Every structure is written in C-alpha cells, then in structure tokens.
Amino acid sequence: MSKIAKAFRDNKKAFIPFITAGDPSLAKTRELILTLEKAGAAVVEIGIPFSDPVAEGEVIQRANSRALAAGCTTDKIFDMLLELRQVSQVPIAFLTYVNPIFTYGCDRFFEKCRETGVDGVIVPDVPFEEKGELSPYCLKYGVDLISLIAPTSDSRIQMIAREAEGYIYLVSSLGVTGVRSSITTDLAAIVRQIREVSDKPIAVGFGISTPEQAQAMAAISDGAIVGSALVKIIEESGEACAAAAYDYASLLAEAVKQEK
C-alpha cells in the first residue's frame, strides 16, 4: 500500500495543505512541511515553482515568482526533501507543470522522487490523453500519478476515475486556483459518478479557505485541499510564516476531521 493510500486509510477525512517550495526560502519550506504535519496534514502538496503557472490564480503565481527569484530549483528541492526525510515521513505529493519534469528528464525526475520519498505527482497540464508522457516512469519508480477531475469533465469522469492512482483531485470550481466565497458545483453528483468505478480516495481542492468550506468539502468526499489561502498567509507573515501557518492549518485540520 502506498503512503498516500495509507494516509487516507488512517485519517477518516484528510486535510491536505499546499505550499510552494522555496517560498520564501527552502529552509522555510522544510520548516513549513514539519509544521503542517504537526498541525494534522494527512498529505502535504509541494509546488515546484514554474515560470508560467497557467492553472494558478494570482496568489500562487506570486509565490512561484518569489520562489524562482529566491533561486529555488528542482535539484535544491530534492536536496531539501532528502534532508527532511531523516526526520519526517509525512506523505508528500508534488504539484508542478509538465515542462519542469520533462526538461529535467522524466526518468531522472521520478527516480529522484523515489529516492526522496515523494509519493505522488499532480501535473495540471497533463490530461488523461497525454498521461502516457509520465505514467511509464511513475509505474517504474512507484510514484502515484494523481488525476484531476473538473466540473466540466462530464462524460470524462469515469474514464479518468477508472485509471486513477493515489487520490483523485476533484477541482471544485471553474477557473484557476484561488479563494472563492462560495462553491456552487454539484460535487456530490460527481463523487457519485466516481464511486461507481473507483474506490480511490477523493479530495476536493480550488477555492477552499474557511474551516466551514473545508468541512463541507471533506464531508462529501475524503478530504479537502487548501492552497491559495495558506500561501497567502505565508506571503503576509514573512519570517513568522511557520507559526501563522500552524495556527491556520490546525483550525482547518480540526474542521476537516470533525464529523458533521
């Protein structure tokens, strides 16, 4: 059983925070991962910064720019994770775009993932039709290729779900990442369709910022992913970001785990 699968089994509902690696520095990223684990994260999603993150809203775009300006690279992220793995075994999924992986070399990239204990990858610009670009390497090195399902997926839902690995990233709303005041998609209907063909855990992401939203999303699925709201707190609190992130993440983790 993969570490991700085990995390969903052990946590009735999973709280999954997202941060961008290297924002504001890789030393802080390491500290933040440990902090988020302590706050109750079941899995931590780590963004490998990209120059042109087309699926991201402004908050995460800015985090990508800050991280790259501070000199963050894929190699430095792997080095940081190798060190982190001496003290923490929290499940980790990378979120990045296909070009940083492809240009690094898929074989070398996924081999490094295995070496540093990266359990899954989420690549928003690789849809079902193109996953052959990455899946042979994921299989070879035992890394879960996490699929996204969107409100517009319709007839594609079951095709994607049937072949999903790790967990299914259910995109709550149209558009790019970022905080939303309300989520109007009929997610329960999508979850039902997924459940007909897959028993993989489902986590809802995009737009979640409040404990109430996180709880509601986790209630209809297996977990809630929180990115932009957390990244914004990190942006605003600078050196003190770990403490601020801990307070916020604890609140959300608790809300997610609470039965309604």
Place this chain on the structure above:
Amino acid sequence: MSKGRYGIHGGQYLPETLMNAVIELEQAYEQYKKDPSFLSELQALYVEYANRPSLLYYAEKMTEDLGGAKIYLKREDLNHTGSHKINNVLGQVLLAKKMGKKRVIAETGAGQHGVATATVAALMGMECVVYMGEEDTERQALNVFRMELLGAKVVPVKTGTKTLKDAVNEAMRVWTSRADDTFYVLGSVMGPHPYPEMVRDFQSLIGREVKSQIMVSEGRLPDVVMACVGGGSNAMGVFYDFIPDKEVRLIGVEAAGRGVDTRETAATISRGSLGIFHGMKSYFLQDKYGQIAPVYSISAGLDYPGIGPEHAFLHDSGRAEYVPATDEEAVAAFSYLSKTEGIIPAIESAHALAYAMKLAPTMGKNRIIVVNLSGRGDKDVAAIARYMGVNLHE
C-alpha cells in the same frame, strides 16, 4: 500518441477543465471545414471584407538593387486590418458563431491579432476581450486604441515578462473560468490541438494564392519561399502548399533580437530545446530546469519563447530551414523597403526581408524568391523612430 501530432511535436497538454472545450472545438471544426455553406460564407468574407486575394508584387527596384534573384512580395499587408492575421480570425470567429458562442477572447503581441479579432468581433456582433502584455501595450499603444475603437476591451497583463507568452497564459486562465460561453481565438499555429492545424488551414490560402499567381507571372514555382516566424502562422500559411514541392526551399526567419549568442533573443530553433508548454510539445527557449526564458525582440509579434509544432517538425525533417535575423538587420530592412519600394513593412515581416536581402545577391538572376510580407509597418513607426533615436512630438 495523442491527437494533433507532427512527428513527436504537438499534442493537447491542457488542464482537465479545458479538455471538453477543445474536444467540442475539434468536433465543430471537423464538421464545418467540410461544410460547403461555411466555406462559401468564409470565402465571401475573404473577398468582400478582407480584400483577398492579396497581390503578389514583383519588387523590381529591390531586385535590381540587390543584383541577384527576382524578389516577389506577397502583400498580406494589403489585407483589411493590415496583416495576415485576419485570415485566421475570420475563420475562427465564424466558427465561434456557428458554435453559438457569444464572446471571444484573444491574446496579442504586436496587437495585429488583437486588432483582427476586435474587428471581426465587431462585424459579427460578439463581445471581445483581448489580453496583451503590459510592455506590449506601451510598445504598441496605437493598436490598443484601435482595439478599443473597435469595441473590444483590452486587458494589460502584468505578470511574468509582461509580453506575448504572458498574454497567452492569461487568456488560457480566463478561458478556464468561462469555457462554456467563450471562444478562445488563438492567433498562431501553436497551442493545443486543434489550433495548430486549424490556424494553418485558415492561413494556407496565402501559399495557394502564391502558387497560382507565380504560375501566371513566371510560369514556374519559386526557388525560395520565406517568411518571418514567431509562433509561425504567416510562415505556415505560405509554406503549406509548397511542402510537397521539394524543389522549393522553405525558409523561416526567426527574431534574433540582439543576437543569437546573447540572452536577448527570441530565436527558438537556433537556441531552444524540446519542451512542453502552452498545450504543445515543441521547441522552447528555456533553462535546464524547464523554466521558460524571458525572450527579447524589437518585434512584439515575434517576441515568443516557442514555435508552432508543425514548424518544429519541418525543422526536424529538414523540409524547412530556420535562420535568425537581428533587430539591427530587421530595422535596416524596414528602412530599405520603405525607401526602395515605397512599402513600409511590419517590423516582423522586415525580419524575413532582412534575410532575403542577404540571400538574393548569392542567387542567379533567373532564380525567384517569394517573401511573405505579413503585415504593414504603420504600427511600428513610433517604435522604429525611438530605436533610431528620433524624438517624435505627436
């Protein structure tokens, strides 16, 4: 391998949220490209609205001055809106209308594609929003105002390098949020399938016209067909019909900016490497970690870090050659054509002219070069004045 491949290039690397939108687009395009009434409606627009066919002009003074091959200019600058961009936009916006879309969005670099989209949106009564890098809105202020006059909203993009690639990023982001009622009018032979194929098809009338026009004036095919290449739509348009004619050399001229050995360049084939970005596998200017490079060219229309996948394939197969031309060479060609033929070319097209000026004298007088003059240069006059250190008081 997925759909829309040119050798290893192309594909459909897009967020899941957009997949049904491109599938819907692909199905609609497959249907309408064979529909006689769609095609005749489009043909009427080309003739009555866009002023096609465009002329194939024998540049006699330029030919005599350079003393080598005969130079013909395909006058896409004479099209309505002043460039080849209208060919593609008429096709796409007509398709959007057939698909029941009420709203179009577009990216633009130099502003030519934005102006063409704003124009056709006005004609067809559609809402139009154009995304343009903030730096380009400054370089091409006149085109911003033209788009606004045409009823479009222009949104300056302030992220990244604030140029064409960032405008594409932003248009894709916005499309993700409103794929249901919005048609993304992509301006070049790039992006995810079906765009590279569809844009090529809508532009390929350039090469078809050249072929029949040159047969009338010379009774034979040209020896060389050349065009400037950013994403590559005018080049693909003029090349496509000549691909089977192996004796015709196809030359794409990239923007070298301050030189291919500097960081301030946009010459993708000369300096790029294989990558996956903006929905396609192709060549890109990038670093070893796959971060897309900030690119530079005096020409906002060629200032793009990638190249269309079919060009990447024509390069791999050796069917087309790709060569660089610098800012300096392009500006010299810009002035040269203005003074020699009384035609002010777009600074983009001036890159192709710059290489023609090098090549023509090395060829015999019985040889023929066709240069695709993709656009007119009115939009560039202020920027060229600045480049030459001339102070304009408007």
